[in-house]
Amino acid sequence: MNLAAKLESTLGAECVFQSTTLNVDGCRPVVTVAPKTYEEVAEVLRFADIEGLKVLPFGTGTRLHIGNIPKKIDIALSTARLNQVISYEPADLTAIAEAGVPLVDFFARTSANGQWLPVDPPGKGSTLGGVIATNAFGPLRTFYGTPRDYVIGLKIVAADGTLIKTGGRVVKNVAGYDLNKLFIGSFGTLGVIVETAFKLRPVPESESTCLITSRSIEPLAAVANQVFKSQLLPISTLLTDSRALKVCDVPTGEAKWGLLVRFGDNRKSIDYQVHKLNELVAEPNSIFQILDYSTASRLWQAIADFEDVFASEVTLRINTLPNRSAEMATAAGSHLKKSGMSSASIVHTSSGVVHLYIKSASENDAMTRRVLAMIEQLRAKVGDFGSLIIERAPLAIKQQVDVWGQPRGTAALMRGIKEKFDPKATLIPGRYVAGI
């Protein structure tokens, strides 16, 4: 009996798909399964673990481009059919949902009560489980942080099929180790997240977005840093080059850079903050404007999905200190310009995350070599207190460099954790950090 037939006999034919379009860096699963219950997830994993098969857990597959080239995938296991909101108690500001619930559906459910899980990662179809497994975030990170700050509990099916519960369902809890953290951002390498519990936040009453443009980045970076150190409470602060703004249909005139600052609160507070921000813009060549609501909404959506909007071929993410982020973006930008590559950058000035989006990187070998050389230089520049992750790249690049970079002194601990939780390396071997 072939693999698909075996899985069909366990899960039923409707949960098993032989023809699959899934392709992770040239690696194609033999079969895709979409179990309907936690027990079915456990059965698939137990089966794979015993048979020595390799499993790729995923939600809807919006972030499968992140990671090193997998060694092998036999079964792709989607959580998309685990799609029930289990409980939502508005007065507690908490909700429990299965991992396959799409973020947009979850948002629709909670926004009816003026509440939300305040994360806006790329990928419209992202599932809750996928967002947690990749700790994905978007422009709202400035004020709200990442999924790490909202997960209060998880249920995970471990590689051997054991169901593990971490955390709880209350908003404050220090009982035992905080194992939620271990699974957040683990990219499915330690277990399959099947259930999620979150604390929520009230949706701000109102919103305003300001755009400050300038020919040079320095005055804007200075304003961003002043805002960061001030009592103002923007929900998003992003520094972008004009190319990114143009792609998003925002006219920038002669300006080369734009600083986007978005406030969300009650009207009085927003008006006050917009006024204060305007006062901070001292440099005469900077232009301050308030975007109308529809332009702003379109822009934030386009920025969240910028990788697709720009059709990026190589996406780099640099993690650095907030006050070094603008400098990293300009260093990369001038490098790319010299190499004749089209690029755009978006800088989270308050968290120190820089995203670089590059096109035509894979045109020829010379281009690949230039990108690789740039990555090496940027990694050296980031230094000891940061990292550079290649979030998207063609195979030619992934074959020559570790997309994560090297962990500093913690590789043994990470491998130790993997060894304990997935001793047979059943879960997507080769994709993660430190060869995991």
Add this chain to the structure above:
Amino acid sequence: MIQTAKGNSATTSEALNRKLPDSVLNSIRSIVGDANVLESDTEILPYECDGMMTHRYRPSAIVLPTSSDQVAPIVRVLAEHSIPFVARGAGTGLSGGALATNGAVVIEMARLNRILEIDYDNRLAVVETGLVNIRLSQAVNPDGFYYAPDPSSQTSCTIGGNVAESAGGPHCLKYGTTTNHVIGLEVVLPSGEVVRLGGCGADDIGYDLLGVFVGGEGTLGVATKTWLRLLPSPQTVKTMLIDFMSVEETSKAVSEIIATGIVPAALEMMDGATIRAVEASIFATGMPVDAAAVLIVELDGLEAGMDETIEQIKAIAEAHGGRKVYLAEDATERARIWAGRKGAFGALGRVSPDLMIQDAVIPRTKLPEVLSEVYRISERYNLRLSNVFHAGDGNLHPNISFDSRNQDEVRRVTAASKEIMELCVHAGGSITGEHGVGLDKINYMPLIFSDADLEAMHKVRDVFNPNNLANPDKVIPMHRCRAF
């Protein structure tokens, strides 16, 4: 946990008089100097217990490193000889987490108390872990910044202890607990190896070992240095004191404030028994002694628009029978209200020789029914109960005043505590919101975690601490599936 006034009435004690081999002592003395190794009974006595004074364990020695680079060599010596150790900050913990079971060596971190770097451009501070929590805020306050986690013991507890417990405080309702404010740690692993977890900029790559370490109660290694997030001080702070004639209505008001979408900086509740104890003590703030309960509601942030929120809160309070909404006029009045709240445990010390402080969390919507049941349990056992707690996040602290010389009363306190804990767990809650598991709650862990859940924790401990030398016997119970 049971707090005894006298200490000598401890319900459990262990006087394991383990003596360290001379070779080990000499090795450690050569690292820290003779004067920084304590061995005599009188010197060791203060380290036999922590904030949970009913349990006593005699450490075999106390080592006081005076610089953070001494910690790794100390740990290496202990590891080579398989001698267990406990890192200790100020010893204010309430779950017995800093107790030296098995004749462990105490590594006292309090002298590693320097602020190494303050970097406002990146809103971070680098500090040694023996630093007392409030010192950091005091250092950055003049420049308009502060460090958010503010446990009630913040004038004495250390950052390292806060990291171990992922300590909270009244303001973690809005700002999160310690785990949300630590961006990086330098850690001495139980093998003596030094690693840095996390970065000091944005996220590090790979598994979130930093997030796992925080709240590990010292069982995963010794943190020596930490990168902490600073926040700009809020422009405006408004503190309200609202009194109610019914505990149930007070609880409902709490639920409604949260449900309305207001995020107070703090939302604290004190019941009548607590108010009366406070008002009879030096912490008296003028709270109405005939009230069934009061709420302390604090808002912070921008002044613009805050008046509307205050009006919303007033309306909610009135709808639930709030008698008076008192808005503190200035910083002095605010401080007076908080002195009453933070002095509550001290004030309760006047009521009886001993006090059992419990720590449990429930979903906020369950407050009315759970609180009523907590009172019923204490009546059934004929005990003196008071409640003072972080209502906004459902973190209860039911306190029972008793006399540990009365064995029958002690038995009733223990039985009632267990029932209260089971009640909270049954309501969907947790056995601890901020005090940690330590030794005190280790037997409650199976109430909320299965063998498989606990086994997952063991796996993590085995990776960091394979020989169980760092703070042994804490947090995770040894359980059945460890038998094979």
